[in-house]
Amino acid sequence: MTENEQHHIYEKWLGQHKALIFKIVRAYAFSAMDQDDLFQEIIIQIWHSIPSFRHEASVTTWLYRISLNTAIKWTRKERKYYHADNLDNVQHILQEHSIQMDERLIWLYEEIYKLDAIDRSITLLLLDGFSYKDIAGILGITESNVGVKINRIKKYLITKSKKHYYHGI
Amino acid sequence: MEFEELQKIWDLQNSQPLYTINEKALYNRIAAKKKQALHITNTSELLLIIVYIGSASFILGMNLSGQHGNIFMFLMAAWIFIIALYLLMSRIRRIKGSKRFDRSIGGDLSHAISTATYQVRLSQLMRWNMLPIGILALLGVGEGGKPAWVIVLLLIFFAFAYYAGGLEHSIYKARKRDLEILQNKLKNEASSGDDSSE
Numbered sequence: 001m002t003e004n005e006q007h008h009i010y011e012k013w014l015g016q017h018k019a020l021i022f023k024i025v026r027a028y029a030f031s032a033m034d035q036d037d038l039f040q041e042i043i044i045q046i047w048h049s050i051p052s053f054r055h056e057a058s059v060t061t062w063l064y065r066i067s068l069n070t071a072i073k074w075t076r077k078e079r080k081y082y083h084a085d086n087l088d089n090v091q092h093i094l095q096e097h098s099i100q101m102d103e104r105l106i107w108l109y110e111e112i113y114k115l116d117a118i119d120r121s122i123t124l125l126l127l128d129g130f131s132y133k134d135i136a137g138i139l140g141i142t143e144s145n146v147g148v149k150i151n152r153i154k155k156y157l158i159t160k161s162k163k164h165y166y167h168g169i
Numbered sequence: 170m171e172f173e174e175l176q177k178i179w180d181l182q183n184s185q186p187l188y189t190i191n192e193k194a195l196y197n198r199i200a201a202k203k204k205q206a207l208h209i210t211n212t213s214e215l216l217l218i219i220v221y222i223g224s225a226s227f228i229l230g231m232n233l234s235g236q237h238g239n240i241f242m243f244l245m246a247a248w249i250f251i252i253a254l255y256l257l258m259s260r261i262r263r264i265k266g267s268k269r270f271d272r273s274i275g276g277d278l279s280h281a282i283s284t285a286t287y288q289v290r291l292s293q294l295m296r297w298n299m300l301p302i303g304i305l306a307l308l309g310v311g312e313g314g315k316p317a318w319v320i321v322l323l324l325i326f327f328a329f330a331y332y333a334g335g336l337e338h339s340i341y342k343a344r345k346r347d348l349e350i351l352q353n354k355l356k357n358e359a360s361s362g363d364d365s366s367e
Contacts (some may be wrong), residue, residue: 007353036194047350093198094188101187104178127179133310154172161170 006050015044017063021046023128024064027112027120028071032092038074039094047068057137061130069122075117083148084158111160115153122149122155206284207345213288214260217295221253241309248301256291263287278352285345291340296334303327 014021021042029035049066057065112123118139125135132150136143228244232239263284270280308325310320 011352019183019186024181026187029199035188036198040198044347045349046227047353048346079178093191093194095191096188103183105181108175108178129176138255157170157175158172 001051005081009050009053012117013050013059013063013131014043017060020060020063020128022066022094023124024067024071027124028075028117030113032094033082038071041074042067042070060133061138064125064128064130068124068138072117072121108157109163111157115156119149119153122146123153126150126153206281206288206348210263210284210288210291214256214291216261217291218253218256221249221256223251225253239312241305241311241312245302245305245309249303252298259287259291278348282345282348282352285341285348288341289338289345292334292338296331296338299327299331299334303331 021039025039025041026160029038045066046063049062053059053062112120115123122135123141124137128139132143132146135150136146139146190223228242228249266283267280270283273327303311303323307320307323310323
């Protein structure tokens with residue numbers, strides 16, 4: 001594959017699937033600095049992955065696989081900026097839209113963020129409509145394991161949502 | 170709330186992406202990377218020149234002060250001097266060349282990539298340079314009638330140095346690749362910005 005071809009694919013993927021990367025960044029990185037850091041890491045890994053893409057899976061599945069693996073590894077590195085000083089002066093690469101995000105969506109992200117790195121991946125894939133088989137393939141675990149985890153995650157989120165709404169939010 | 174309802178909430182973001190990409194911040198990140206690349210290049214370049222001139226002078230001095238001159242050691246000292254001279258010339262050329270980049274962000278990024286390319290070439294050259302130096306050192310030691318274990322030790326040392334040089338080279342290559350990705354990202358953003366303004 002020539003560099004031009006790689007560049008062309010990269011542009012196309014990024015143009016069409018930017019939202020997917022944003023979702024993962026938002027679910028795995030808390031502060032704006034971390035979100036920038038993770039975003040850069042993911043786009044770099046996507047670029048590197050292009051020559052090994054064999055069309056055996058859809059582009060979405062491939063990008064999810066690369067992005068989630070990167071996010072999980074990134075989470076383990078513990079090089080977060082929670083306590084960095086003077087963050088107000090830093091200009092961030094990723095900027096949230098000025099339109100207010102739906103309050104329920106903010107709540108949902110907060111709940112997802114409380115899960116461990118693997119459960120977070122499963123939740124994102126589940127919410128985006130992936131099958132158990134796809135999820136198992138992306139994460140490299142058995143379908144039955146995915147099933148058990150999904151049941152637990154669903155139960156957790158439903159219980160949390162009931163509590164949330166019970167308190168009138 | 171049932172899970173299907175959570176899914177509907179989740180789907181809300183499909184119509185409106187969560188973020189936009191701030192080009193200015195991306196530019197600043199590039200400027201920081203350029204500064205870092207320049208600093209690393211400057212330091213390693215100077216360090217190499219000093220070490221090479223120092224080593225060549227030392228080998229030459231030792232050889233001249235000894236009773237028997239060793240041809241291989243003279244050759245090695247000469248070779249190291251030549252490499253030091255080449256490094257010095259490359260440095261001068263690099264510094265002169267840096268003036269051709271404009272002060273725009275795109276220019277800054279091209280400058281950073283050019284510095285990284287230079288670094289990649291330099292590390293590759295230094296790696297290959299291990300071979301003539303290693304061979305000359307082994308021949309010199311052999312000629313000096315040193316025991317076999319000294320030769321083996323020297324061989325292990327050069328093999329390790331060659332391997333470490335490979336690792337260093339791959340780090341520089343990865344750094345250059347990251348910069349190129351950033352440049353692609355920048356071009357990508359710029360072209361999508363052009364499209365939207367049409």
